[in-house]
Amino acid sequence: MTYHTDRRPDEGDLALITEYDAHLSARHTELETTVTVLAQALAGLDESAWDGDAGSAWRTSLAEPRARLDAACARLSNLRPALSAYVTGVEGLATRAQPQRDKLDAAEEELRRLYWSSDYIGAWCAADDDARDRIRQELHEEAVRAQEEAWGALRDLHQERREIDAALCDALRVGEPAGWGDLRTALLHVGVNCVEDLDADGVGAAIFALAATIAAGDGSEQDVRDLTTLFGAWGTDHHVMARVFLQLGGGGTTRLIDELGHGVVEANFAPALALGLAQAIRSGLGNGSSRWTQSTASRFAMGMVDGGAAPSATGFLFGDAAGAPLGATLTVAMADLVDRRERDPNSMGHGMPWRDTTPMAGGRILAFLEDEEAGLRVDDLAGRVLQTLGQHPDEALAWLTDTGADPYGDGEIGVSRADYWFGERDWSAQTTGDGFEGPSALWAGAQQATGSLLDPHGGDPDVRRSVAALSTRVFELLSGNEQLVPDNLSAAGSVALATAIAQQIPQLAEYPMTHNSKEGGLLEAGILGGPDVWLVNAEQDWVADLYGVAAYDESGHRVLAVATSEYQESVVAYAASPDSPLSGGEAIERVLGTQAALEGAPVGSHLATGAAHDQQLRDTLGDVSSLVGLVPVPGGTLGGYTAGEAAGWFAEALGDSWATEYNEALAAERGGEDAREAIMRERLTTIIDTYVAHGVMGRPEDTLEYVNGLIDGYDDGFGNWAREAERGER
Secondary structure (H helix, E strand, C coil): CCCCCCCCCCCCCCHHHHHHHHHHHHHHHHHHHHHHHHHHHHHHCCCCCCCCHHHHHHHHHCHHHHHHHHHHHHHHHHHHHHHHHHHHHHHHHHHHHHHHHHHHHHHHHHHHHHHHCCCCCCCCCCCCHHHHHHHHHHHHHHHHHHHHHHHHHHHHHHHHHHHHHHHHHHHHHCCCCCCHHHHHHHHHHCCCCCHHHCCHHHHHHHHHHHHHHHHCCCCCHHHHHHHHHHHHHHCCCHHHHHHHHHHHHHHHHHHHHHHHHHHHHCCCCCHHHHHHHHHHHHHHHHHHCCCCCHHHHHHHHHHHHHCCCCHHHHHHHCCCCCCCCCCHHHHHHHHHHHHHHHHCCCCCCCCCCCECCCCCCHHHHHHHHHCCCCHHHHHEHHHHHHHHHCCCHHHHHHHHCCCCECCCCCCEHHHHHHHHHHHHCCCCCCCCCCCCHHHHHHHHHHCCCCCCCCCCCCCCHHHHHHHHHHHHHHHHHHHHCCCCCHHHCCHHHHHHHHHHHHCCHHHHCCCCCCCCCCCCCCEEEECCCCCEEEECCCCHHHHHHHHHHHHHCHHHHHHHHHHHHHHHHHHHHHHCCCCCCCCHHHHHHHHHHHHHHHHHHHHHHHHHHHHHHHHHHHHHHCCHHHCCCCCCCCCCEECCEEHHHHHHHHHHHHCCCCCCHHHHHHHHHHHCHHHHHHHHHHHHHHHHHHHHHCCCCCCCCCHHHHHHHHHHHHHHHHHHHHHHHCCCCC
């Protein structure tokens, strides 16, 4: 609004508003015409005129633009009368203000003359000094009275002007973006008070200045609140965010995170407020770094490492891989740094997980505020970086299959990386906080590289070969990692590992779940009878190890169960489709094979874990004969897995009457055997009947005997998977 005063309550050029009103009037007419035409089109193409999915989709697609047009027309319908009322009101006020201003001017001029000239008596004549003084006194009183009357009238008009302005502001505020008041306050706080400063450079410089203040430890809670507001407004703007973080640098960014965490501990910042800003910074950095060159990203990553903040600050910034992943080049640069830190023989951290042990680290404090149960995961910087790298599939595959020379050892660097990060590195939740979440997510991501079997847009044989070779190697490496046992996985780690496995179920269903794996090397074969493609060639014991560990936790088991069910449904349906190369019997084989792996491997894992716990207890207590609570071991078999076979050396060592975790696990699994068999029998019978009805397969001479044979085969498979998963310490 124009700046106006008591003396000039009518100040302002109304021409701009009049022109704006005319412009809106023209636009309003156009919008109303568009709405009318659209309504006529919809009325003429209703279901009676255009039936079916296409017509329905077309009508649905117009719902949103129609709603927007209606909203715009309603907005203009409210705004235009307000503009007209404003112009009319100010013009009327000006008509009344001018006479009062003239009166005020005349009164002030009279008073000036009386002040500067002792002989001034206006148009009057005075016979003597007394008459002159009396006339001057009367002139002064009359001028003061006129002045006060004029000022009073002008002040009333100024108040009326304020009300006219407020009415227009209220009309303009209808449809105003949420939070504009806070944003305006924040902008004014950082010195942005005109439209010209609202470009990327101006806003970026203002955000940087406020962020730098907080990073230096000099920020107030209001600074945090204002910076949060600014990130909320410009956090998705790549140019603004890139400018902010390149100015702030990697060190300044991590120090900013550290200071926010420390501010919570020191009660300088409200926890929710500090966490909200930290999350906004993380998201903003992801947007800002999304287009950085590798050299720019490498400089920033080095700053994050050497900037003086605790490592968990960087861990926090990489801590939301799915929701706010940092840019690909920045993630690769940081992955190179953690790789050097842990694998370079000349590094002070060689061979040891890079874990933040800083007391009261700011990033860790924020992580606990974000997720109380998983706060320690940010202490393992490598886990969060490799998890984020998995969000960039092409870069993940390239990083793990790089054929360049390894500067920290012999052979190719990609091979050496896989050997260390999957086969050697300790990812235990208790020691690093990661719980195998990072490497599992990296593996899952690499499988989705462009051109892989998981790429819905087409395949590249070379990429598929690389993915198959990598996954085959990862199965072997993780299976041989001594720390990959159920106790060392977090719930998130179980889900991540299960996801990496679940993506490969169509391949694993061919080998080794239905057919024996090929001896060594790569495997080229068809999926469901289709053309040959490069497949993962993992041995059954490797797959059983990973299946059992991933499915030990309920969350991981659910991921594998859902994926297995979806695969089985698609296979059963595919075999019944016209021209399918898959026979009904082959489909049933794959259903049984995947089900045996899903159910058998976790049994073996539970048994192995129970045996390990019992051995630890036996080693601790020494004399088991003094323990109470003896119960017999249940008899019977589970999938052809007899109690004697299952117990192995453990049963021989402790006898068969001690209530061990091993025996409890065995009893729990046996308890559901009849129910599982009944479900399997019903399901197989339904599939067979359906296939027979559709001519996919002929009716067996004895359906019951045929189903019994299938269940026997399933039991054998179940037992094999359980044995492989329970085969003892790695």
